[in-house]
Amino acid sequence: MVRTGNVEITARIIFMSNKQGLLDYSHTDKIVFALSLFVSLFWYLGQHINVYRLGAVGAIFELASLPMLALFIALPIVCILLLVKKGISFTSLPLYSLLLLLGAFLLIAL
Numbered sequence: 001m002v003r004t005g006n007v008e009i010t011a012r013i014i015f016m017s018n019k020q021g022l023l024d025y026s027h028t029d030k031i032v033f034a035l036s037l038f039v040s041l042f043w044y045l046g047q048h049i050n051v052y053r054l055g056a057v058g059a060i061f062e063l064a065s066l067p068m069l070a071l072f073i074a075l076p077i078v079c080i081l082l083l084v085k086k087g088i089s090f091t092s093l094p095l096y097s098l099l100l101l102l103g104a105f106l107l108i109a110l
Contacts, residue, residue, distance in 0.1 A: 032097050035075060046065075076102075082094040083095060
């Protein structure tokens with residue numbers, strides 16, 4: 001702060017103070033994003049790769065599909081709850097998780 005007579009001039013120098021690194025996010029945000037990425041990749045690869053070509057891969061895919069379907073339904077709800085709790089921001093991981101799941105849904109549906 002620099003004082004000049006009756007005028008106070010406050011100088012702020014901000015170097016990336018409003019940007020978040022990966023370490024600045026909460027543990028819950030990171031887990032939700034990682035699960036969203038994993039679920040999206042699972043369904044995308046399941047649609048575009050013949051998983052039944054090998055019997056063991058097909059069996060593992062079938063065993064994992066029900067939990068992945070449950071996560072595919074539950075994760076958007078968790079993302080919305082986290083967004084409501086923390087506020088919608090373009091730097092929030094739950095927003096990117098929600099967009100990732102929406103993109104995966106659109107890719108699967110088309």
